[in-house]
Amino acid sequence: MALYENVFIARQDVPATQVEALTNQFAELIANQGGTVSKKEYWGLRSLTYRIKKNRKGHYTLLNIDAPPAAVKELERTMSINEDILRYLTVRVDELEEGPSAVMQRASEKSDRPSGDRDRGGWGDRPARRERPRFGDDSAAATATTGDEE
Numbered sequence: 001m002a003l004y005e006n007v008f009i010a011r012q013d014v015p016a017t018q019v020e021a022l023t024n025q026f027a028e029l030i031a032n033q034g035g036t037v038s039k040k041e042y043w044g045l046r047s048l049t050y051r052i053k054k055n056r057k058g059h060y061t062l063l064n065i066d067a068p069p070a071a072v073k074e075l076e077r078t079m080s081i082n083e084d085i086l087r088y089l090t091v092r093v094d095e096l097e098e099g100p101s102a103v104m105q106r107a108s109e110k111s112d113r114p115s116g117d118r119d120r121g122g123w124g125d126r127p128a129r130r131e132r133p134r135f136g137d138d139s140a141a142a143t144a145t146t147g148d149e150e
Helices: 016-032 069-081 102-112 138-143
Strands: 002-011 036-052 055-067 085-093
Touching: 002 016, 002 069, 016 036, 016 055, 016 069, 036 102, 055 069, 055 085, 069 085
Parallel strands: none
Antiparallel strands: 002 055, 002 085, 036 055
């Protein structure tokens, strides 16, 4: 059997419990076709880059699949019929990732950061500008030296 990663985006107005039910339905479909789903990751409600079918956000979910190609084809057919699914992408991979995906690792890194009064950088961190002579400033002309005076 081949290894696949499948990511699908569900509509924003679908509740998270229904997205979980969809995920279980797709996993059951794969199991009925003789495959297995080794990992299900719900990435949450995220903003879309551009509007898809009048939706600005979508529920993202990742499935790691070990199944025959016919099972994946049936999964994609089912996803294309389902009106709650905006987009899906299935990619064949050489090996499946163990542990959390890159998206989940990034989310956990964000949650590890201290919240509240964190320093965001900006203008407060800049050192003071040293004074530069301005046009017509006599004090600057007096301090300027030339190489001819020695």
